[in-house]
Amino acid sequence: MATKTTLKPKNKAGAKSAAKSAGKPQMKLVKSTPEAKKAKSTSASQWVYDKKTLTGAEIVIQALVDNGVDTIFGYPGGAVLPIYDAIFQQKKIKHVLVRHEQAALHAAEGYARSTGKVGCALVTSGPGATNAVTGLTDALLDSIPVLCFSGQVPTFLIGTDAFQEADTTGITRQCTKQNYLVKDVKDLAKTVHEAFHVAKSGRPGPVLIDLPKDVQFAPGPYQSPEETDLSRYCPRTMPDISLIEDAVEMMANAKKPVFYTGGGVVNSGTEAAELLTEFVQMTGFPITSTLMGLGGYPMRDKQHLGMLGMHGTFEANWAMHDCDVMINIGARFDDRVTGRLDAFAPNSKKIHIDIDPSSINKNVRVELGIVADSVEALRAMIAVWKKRKYKADAAAMKAWWAQIEKWRAVKCLNYQKSAKTIKPQYALERLQAALDKEMSKKNGRDVFISTEVGQHQMWAAQFLKFDKPNHWMTSGGLGTMGYGFPAAIGVQMAHPDALVVDVAGDASILMNIQEMSTAVQYRLPVKIFILNNQWMGMVKQWQELLHGERYSNSYTESLPDFVKLAEAYGGIGMRVSDPAELDDVIAKMMKTDCVTIVDVCVDPSENCFPMIPSGKAHNEMILSADAEKFDKTLV
Amino acid sequence: MARTSQQDRKSVYGAAPVQDPVSSHTLAVIVDNEPGVLARVIGLFSGRGYNIESLTVAETDHTARKSRITIVCSGTVHVIEQIHHQLSRLVPVHKVSNLTLESTHLERELALLKVVGKKDKRIEALRVADIFRARVVDSTLESFVFEITGTTEKVNAFIDLMRPLGLTEISRTGVAAISRGKEGVYEAA
Ligand SMILES: Cc1cc2nc3c(=O)[nH]c(=O)nc-3n(C[C@H](O)[C@H](O)[C@H](O)COP(=O)(O)OP(=O)(O)OC[C@H]3O[C@@H](n4cnc5c(N)ncnc54)[C@H](O)[C@@H]3O)c2cc1C
Ligand SMILES: Cc1ncc(C[n+]2csc(CCOP(=O)(O)OP(=O)(O)O)c2C)c(N)n1
Ligand SMILES: [Mg+2]
Numbered sequence A: 001m002a003t004k005t006t007l008k009p010k011n012k013a014g015a016k017s018a019a020k021s022a023g024k025p026q027m028k029l030v031k032s033t034p035e036a037k038k039a040k041s042t043s044a045s046q047w048v049y050d051k052k053t054l055t056g057a058e059i060v061i062q063a064l065v066d067n068g069v070d071t072i073f074g075y076p077g078g079a080v081l082p083i084y085d086a087i088f089q090q091k092k093i094k095h096v097l098v099r100h101e102q103a104a105l106h107a108a109e110g111y112a113r114s115t116g117k118v119g120c121a122l123v124t125s126g127p128g129a130t131n132a133v134t135g136l137t138d139a140l141l142d143s144i145p146v147l148c149f150s151g152q153v154p155t156f157l158i159g160t161d162a163f164q165e166a167d168t169t170g171i172t173r174q175c176t177k178q179n180y181l182v183k184d185v186k187d188l189a190k191t192v193h194e195a196f197h198v199a200k201s202g203r204p205g206p207v208l209i210d211l212p213k214d215v216q217f218a219p220g221p222y223q224s225p226e227e228t229d230l231s232r233y234c235p236r237t238m239p240d241i242s243l244i245e246d247a248v249e250m251m252a253n254a255k256k257p258v259f260y261t262g263g264g265v266v267n268s269g270t271e272a273a274e275l276l277t278e279f280v281q282m283t284g285f286p287i288t289s290t291l292m293g294l295g296g297y298p299m300r301d302k303q304h305l306g307m308l309g310m311h312g313t314f315e316a317n318w319a320m321h322d323c324d325v326m327i328n329i330g331a332r333f334d335d336r337v338t339g340r341l342d343a344f345a346p347n348s349k350k351i352h353i354d355i356d357p358s359s360i361n362k363n364v365r366v367e368l369g370i371v372a373d374s375v376e377a378l379r380a381m382i383a384v385w386k387k388r389k390y391k392a393d394a395a396a397m398k399a400w401w402a403q404i405e406k407w408r409a410v411k412c413l414n415y416q417k418s419a420k421t422i423k424p425q426y427a428l429e430r431l432q433a434a435l436d437k438e439m440s441k442k443n444g445r446d447v448f449i450s451t452e453v454g455q456h457q458m459w460a461a462q463f464l465k466f467d468k469p470n471h472w473m474t475s476g477g478l479g480t481m482g483y484g485f486p487a488a489i490g491v492q493m494a495h496p497d498a499l500v501v502d503v504a505g506d507a508s509i510l511m512n513i514q515e516m517s518t519a520v521q522y523r524l525p526v527k528i529f530i531l532n533n534q535w536m537g538m539v540k541q542w543q544e545l546l547h548g549e550r551y552s553n554s555y556t557e558s559l560p561d562f563v564k565l566a567e568a569y570g571g572i573g574m575r576v577s578d579p580a581e582l583d584d585v586i587a588k589m590m591k592t593d594c595v596t597i598v599d600v601c602v603d604p605s606e607n608c609f610p611m612i613p614s615g616k617a618h619n620e621m622i623l624s625a626d627a628e629k630f631d632k633t634l635v
Numbered sequence B: 001m002a003r004t005s006q007q008d009r010k011s012v013y014g015a016a017p018v019q020d021p022v023s024s025h026t027l028a029v030i031v032d033n034e035p036g037v038l039a040r041v042i043g044l045f046s047g048r049g050y051n052i053e054s055l056t057v058a059e060t061d062h063t064a065r066k067s068r069i070t071i072v073c074s075g076t077v078h079v080i081e082q083i084h085h086q087l088s089r090l091v092p093v094h095k096v097s098n099l100t101l102e103s104t105h106l107e108r109e110l111a112l113l114k115v116v117g118k119k120d121k122r123i124e125a126l127r128v129a130d131i132f133r134a135r136v137v138d139s140t141l142e143s144f145v146f147e148i149t150g151t152t153e154k155v156n157a158f159i160d161l162m163r164p165l166g167l168t169e170i171s172r173t174g175v176a177a178i179s180r181g182k183e184g185v186y187e188a189a
Helices: A012-020 A034-042 A056-066 A078-088 A101-115 A127-141 A168-175 A185-200 A213-217 A241-252 A263-267 A269-283 A314-322 A374-387 A394-409 A424-440 A455-463 A484-494 A508-521 A537-546 A562-569 A579-591 B005-013 B037-047 B077-088 B119-131 B152-165
Strands: A053-055 A071-074 A094-097 A119-123 A146-152 A178-181 A206-212 A219-221 A257-261 A287-289 A304-307 A325-329 A349-354 A368-371 A447-451 A499-505 A527-532 A572-576 A596-601 B023-032 B051-061 B066-075 B093-098 B105-116 B135-139 B143-150 B167-172 B176-179
Touching: A053 A056, A056 A078, A056 A185, A056 A213, A071 A101, A071 A484, A078 A119, A078 A146, A078 A206, A078 A213, A094 A484, A094 A508, A101 A119, A101 A127, A101 A146, A101 A484, A101 A508, A119 A127, A127 A146, A127 A168, A127 A206, A146 A185, A146 A213, A168 A178, A168 A206, A168 B037, A178 A185, A185 A206, A185 A219, A206 A213, A241 A325, A241 A349, A241 A368, A241 A374, A257 A269, A257 A314, A263 A269, A263 A374, A269 A374, A287 A314, A304 A314, A304 A455, A314 A394, A325 A374, A424 A447, A424 A455, A424 A499, A424 A527, A424 A579, A447 A455, A447 A484, A455 A499, A455 A527, A455 A537, A484 A499, A484 A508, A499 A508, A508 A562, A527 A579, A562 A572, A562 A596, A572 A579, A579 A596, B023 B037, B023 B077, B023 B176, B037 B051, B037 B066, B037 B077, B066 B077, B077 B093, B105 B152, B119 B135, B119 B143, B119 B152, B143 B152, B152 B167
Parallel strands: A071 A094, A071 A119, A119 A146, A146 A206, A178 A206, A257 A287, A257 A325, A287 A304, A325 A349, A349 A368, A447 A499, A499 A527, A527 A596, A572 A596
Antiparallel strands: A053 A219, B023 B066, B023 B093, B051 B066, B105 B143, B105 B167, B105 B176, B135 B143
8 A cells, every 4th residue: 555654554454455445535443343452452552443544533643643743742631532542552743741731832833933844732622722722822923833632522512511611613713823623533634634734834823623522532534635635725925926026126226225024034944044145145235124033034144233123223223214115024014013103114115025915014005015925035036136137226225334334333232231230131142152152163052042021032132143044932923921931842842952042031931830840851951041130021111111110010029949949840940140150150051951940130120222112113212321322423 | 211312303204194984895705614614704803803784694505515705894995905815814715805896796685674553554664665666575464574675775775764664673684795797706716
């Protein structure tokens, strides 16, 4: 039999009838023959069945294998026990037991973002499914491909308020790209294949399959992904060439152009990033990236202006504000980026390349919208630029770069250095120095960074340098505190030899701290680098600037001793509060071989600048007092 | 608080954009007839704050298991365009046609009205029904059930006239719509 089924029939009868029914779904359950039953009871680890007829639970496993999955993050419960039983009896798929279902989804997101594959999660009915909702919503807002299986009460009990029943498809409909309730095992295999296809095609996103327990037990036909018709969902990826030509012509005539790139480049992975780099360098234009787009272009390159938006750099936001041609590739004009809409890049013509037609003209009207995958669009643009032998207007570009250098000279990320307390920015600079050292070593480890949500997240975006896509995991759209640690676990599972650091805040880390157990159990040497300011710093910052310094409930009272906490779980804990000791502690952290918490006691009063208050324009940015000094020499 | 000197310059950048006028559009949406489709479509409207004026749905192709949803919605041109794109990206949605923009089209609604009354009012009700070409589909000594088909405006007008004549109950189907001429809402294969 020339199919890819890996679970081979073990008894002759099974092999024969499978051969006979090649290609056709076959309902006969070979398992039910006495011989097969005996085989099953004597050796649970050897499945005996007609390869075209499996139980629902086995179909799920087989479909995962056939879709290239090697890892699934989950938590068991009554309604998914048949699947857990099937997991127990196979070796192809590794199940990672998390300690909370939300973490399963974030781990799947970290896995997906760092590999480009679909991340998978498995949760039980009722509370398992509702716990997954935050993770699904997070993946929806950040366009991350994940597939979540949830158990459901048996079909005959649905609607009766049965034990641990929740209307999971109803609850998750608005936080998934697509979801399914599979009531008939006949539909299961093709549903799983379609779910994978939907999760990763077009604009990626989360998909959920709700599986009643009786469907998991029921025998049904298996069909492979190749045998499944996936044609009902096939979003456009190729650009309209005439629009590409118009876009490139607009670019060639630009005097003050800027590239504004986002998560849509990272979604397309290394190839898109390489093409983007080639194109940006070919044109000589400046480029800025969103929080989600960091790593799509090497940030250390002089053409990169850093992140833009609310906490973006002075030069990036001013370049956006003053540009005459904006080339948006895979970014969605988020309100954290545009600021006040009527003052957003007021004198610019805008090109927007996005795979999702609904992103174009959603928040900002653009002159030229192009629906395409960023890889395809970039390839086409490079070809047109080369074919027509375009050159950027040299004089205009010289003047534009001179202006940008003036903005750069403001050094908007400057901060007051201190020999006594560790400034959070300093901690990240030293972390970056250590990471650079690691990466420059022969056989140095690959480095992945995740973050929680808050000031530390913004500082990480400002002070760490990403040169490759898919190495930076952060919750941008939903801004989910508690994302970073489980995401780091997902990354470490996918890249066992890499160095994975979660840049955390003292408040956020407590939202999924229970995952310490997961990290210890699977010997995942994730480093949790807490910038401990003893505040919900980001909340405090807003209260300080916009609510008359009334710090309502933003002090993180009664923090645990993070060192003891790490040790209680069986990990390693370290604390540092003297700037002089920081490098040593970081060096130690890099060498540990199990999960490690570094409690970096930082200056609690530090705020994150630059900052564009909500509803203000790019040119209404607040700078830190330190950068302000340079302001006079400016415009 | 440290602030940049540029802050004072915000007035240079024009006033808030003028809100475009709101208009009503009729969309034909071809979907797979599968569980949850309607919930997804309606959830999209409520979740994103779009207005639905009328929504009808029924299976139109039993073998292919396709249904046609006709949605009358209102919004600015921009909002209507978003609705179109947001609907199109749903997995079970095959095709969205804006009949208002893409063609001249016909719209019909059917309504059943129960009118209870005696003597003059009864006679007057019959007379009005005749003018509107409404049919009597049920009758007792004290009541009629009228069936009327037409545009929403016509049905509204009929209902308004029936009110003082003893109207007690209305059941309306919502709008069904189709383009004129030989071109249709073909399906992307
Ligand atoms: C506390 C906090 C502060 C923040 N401050 C900032 C800030 O200062 N600056 C900032 O930038 N962000 C900030 N964010 C993040 C912000 O909320 C958004 O998440 C982010 O700006 C969105 O990034 P994006 O535009 O790249 O879009 P994404 O959410 O990454 O979306 C990607 C876009 O690309 C499209 N796309 C997907 N795949 C492809 C493909 N293959 N080809 C082409 N297109 C594709 C999608 O349709 C979508 O439109 C902040 C978040 C938090 C929590
Ligand atoms: C689940 C969740 N609840 C609340 C918020 C609102 N919020 C955003 S940042 C923040 C404070 C984070 O504090 P911490 O983790 O210590 O980071 P810091 O800002 O101090 O670096 C809060 C409460 C959120 N983003 N997510
Ligand atoms: Mg904090």
